[in-house]
Amino acid sequence: MKDLVYLKTNVVPEPLFAGWYAWPHLISPATAAMNITDRHLKIMNSYIQAPQIHAAAVKNPKMLGGPFMDFADKNRAEDVKKLKEQTLASQKKMIELSAALRSLNKMLMHEAKGYSLESLYAKVPECLKGYVELYYDVNNQPGFRLFEPLMYNSEYYDPSYQSVALYLIEQDDRPFVLSTPRLDSQHVLHLHIPFEHKGIDELFKMQRTPNSYSRICQLLGISEEEEEIFRTFFTEEAPEPYHKYEGEGIRTRYFGHACILVESKDVSILSDPVISYGYDAEVARYTYTELPDVIDYVVITHNHQDHILLETMLQLRHKIKNIIVPKNGGGNLQDPNLRLMFNRVGFHNVIEIGEMDKIELPGCTITGLPFLGEHADLDIRTKLCHHVKLEHMSILFAADSCNVEPKLYEHVQRMIGNIDVMFLGMECDGAPLTWLYGPLMTEQLERDKDQSRRLAGSNYERGIDLVNRFRPQEVYVYAMGQEPWLNYIMTVKYTEDSNPIVASNRLIKDCESHGITAERLFGEKEILYGVSMEMSK
Ligand SMILES: [Fe+2]
Numbered sequence: 261m262k263d264l265v266y267l268k269t270n271v272v273p274e275p276l277f278a279g280w281y282a283w284p285h286l287i288s289p290a291t292a293a294m295n296i297t298d299r300h301l302k303i304m305n306s307y308i309q310a311p312q313i314h315a316a317a318v319k320n321p322k323m324l325g326g327p328f329m330d331f332a333d334k335n336r337a338e339d340v341k342k343l344k345e346q347t348l349a350s351q352k353k354m355i356e357l358s359a360a361l362r363s364l365n366k367m368l369m370h371e372a373k374g375y376s377l378e379s380l381y382a383k384v385p386e387c388l389k390g391y392v393e394l395y396y397d398v399n400n401q402p403g404f405r406l407f408e409p410l411m412y413n414s415e416y417y418d419p420s421y422q423s424v425a426l427y428l429i430e431q432d433d434r435p436f437v438l439s440t441p442r443l444d445s446q447h448v449l450h451l452h453i454p455f456e457h458k459g460i461d462e463l464f465k466m467q468r469t470p471n472s473y474s475r476i477c478q479l480l481g482i483s484e485e486e487e488e489i490f491r492t493f494f495t496e497e498a499p500e501p502y503h504k505y506e507g508e509g510i511r512t513r514y515f516g517h518a519c520i521l522v523e524s525k526d527v528s529i530l531s532d533p534v535i536s537y538g539y540d541a542e543v544a545r546y547t548y549t550e551l552p553d554v555i556d557y558v559v560i561t562h563n564h565q566d567h568i569l570l571e572t573m574l575q576l577r578h579k580i581k582n583i584i585v586p587k588n589g590g591g592n593l594q595d596p597n598l599r600l601m602f603n604r605v606g607f608h609n610v611i612e613i614g615e616m617d618k619i620e621l622p623g624c625t626i627t628g629l630p631f632l633g634e635h636a637d638l639d640i641r642t643k644l645c646h647h648v649k650l651e652h653m654s655i656l657f658a659a660d661s662c663n664v665e666p667k668l669y670e671h672v673q674r675m676i677g678n679i680d681v682m683f684l685g686m687e688c689d690g691a692p693l694t695w696l697y698g699p700l701m702t703e704q705l706e707r708d709k710d711q712s713r714r715l716a717g718s719n720y721e722r723g724i725d726l727v728n729r730f731r732p733q734e735v736y737v738y739a740m741g742q743e744p745w746l747n748y749i750m751t752v753k754y755t756e757d758s759n760p761i762v763a764s765n766r767l768i769k770d771c772e773s774h775g776i777t778a779e780r781l782f783g784e785k786e787i788l789y790g791v792s793m794e795m796s797k
């Protein structure tokens with residue numbers, strides 16, 4: 261092989277934290293601590309006790325997304341035992357932090373009875389002293405907020421537990437990230453580098469620009485033994501060239517789920533990046549090769565694992581100019597700050613916006629709009645819909661917002677007017693609260709309460725209300741998690757009778773009967789606006 265090579269376009273960099281697939285709650289220290297004790301260790305204990313139950317459960321479609329490890333019929337109990345022991349040893353501090361957060365909460369529940377909280381600072385667990393402020397809300401209910409920036413600079417944030425597992429992918433199936441740790445395997449090269457490592461950018465630049473193989477080996481500290489696998493990640497063959505959109509109007513491309521690329525000749529915007537690799541597959545899709553060399557703005561709607569995929573973000577980091585995230589800063593355990601999270605993993609171009617805040621660019625305005633519900637009634641502020649005005653077109657990315665109170669968007673419509681194109685999530689069943697937030701709950705929630713509080717998007721009534729309210733000419737249902745390459749982050753498999761399909765079919769039919777172009781997106785789709793000829797795939 262020559263020294264000047266390209267990186268193949270199907271090299272996966274799985275970001276790992278202490279052996280588990282890293283998602284934003286494993287970066288922010290307090291949520292990471294709670295997930296170690298109340299997700300990872302629990303699943304590991306259960307697997308060690310009965311690996312056969314896990315092997316059977318992952319084959320049962322009713323158990324999809326449940327807390328079961330998926331090692332495709334292999335018994336990995338010995339390896340899981342090892343990982344558990346490593347976790348107990350290396351994550352001692354985090355395990356202590358998790359216990360401290362629980363005991364702080366308990367102490368406040370028992371002792372904060374409406375009197376001054378000053379005396380209770382002495383009772384804050386030692387390891388949390390100086391990292392929390394105690395408060396009452398106006399109903400005299402006690403709580404605490406974390407000084408997140410300080411925690412990132414404490415022993416509770418240790419990038420040495422981050423690593424990147426590199427391997428070649430040839431097909432869609434991958435085990436679900438919230439329940440299956442990533443154990444060593446023959447074809448996987450495990451790089452012990454933090455996510456902010458500059459070598460990651462240099463490596464992924466090589467997808468498009470060839471560079472020296474020996475240089476990248478040196479940069480990433482590849483040993484001679486590791487080279488056997490590492491070498492297989494490269495090719496002398498140049499990828500298909502990418503043609504930046506230079507036409508009039510706007511080109512919109514759907515990459516799957518909530519990931520949409522909007523391009524004019526002057527600006528490119530990518531929403532909730534989750535992108536497939538290129539390999540022979542039944543369902544056609546856009547892949548990493550169909551992205552521009554520079555992405556002006558990545559816009560993030562909310563902090564769910566299917567909307568912020570670090571694996572995709574790390575590969576794009578070198579080409580992203582700005583990331584727009586919803587702001588918070590409240591220090592609530594369940595609502596970690598996204599700017600701090602992104603900064604820590606090597607993104608230094610993060611812009612926080614709040615509800616109705618605007619980013620004005622020449623010929624383009626991006627406005628953050630209120631995003632309602634979909635977070636199991638938890639006080640989570642890190643969520644925004646986006647309104648993009650570009651080349652005289654007005655586009656709404658409603659993401660998973662659950663229109664439980666139509667008055668909200670009535671107020672919003674009065675401020676922003678009608679829109680031309682609406683992208684709307686209708687995953688209206690949703691998982692129960694504990695599926696994602698269980699490890700953060702300090703008190704057990706009864707099953708019926710848990711089932712009633714869901715991570716659900718708009719149903720037919722709520723969706724059609726948005727359509728009637730904003731009067732778009734085109735409506736696209738998206739973010740349904742149906743693309744086969746998403747099964748490692750989403751576990752929903754719908755049939756024609758599933759509520760989200762029935763609801764979105766009904767909405768589409770309704771729209772069509774009123775002369776509105778409507779479709780549920782799946783796989784890939786290109787739509788051109790403001791050009792003489794409209795063509796779509
Ligand atoms: Fe969501």
Ligand SMILES: [Fe+2]
Pocket residue numbers: 564566567660739
């Ligand atoms: Fe979602």
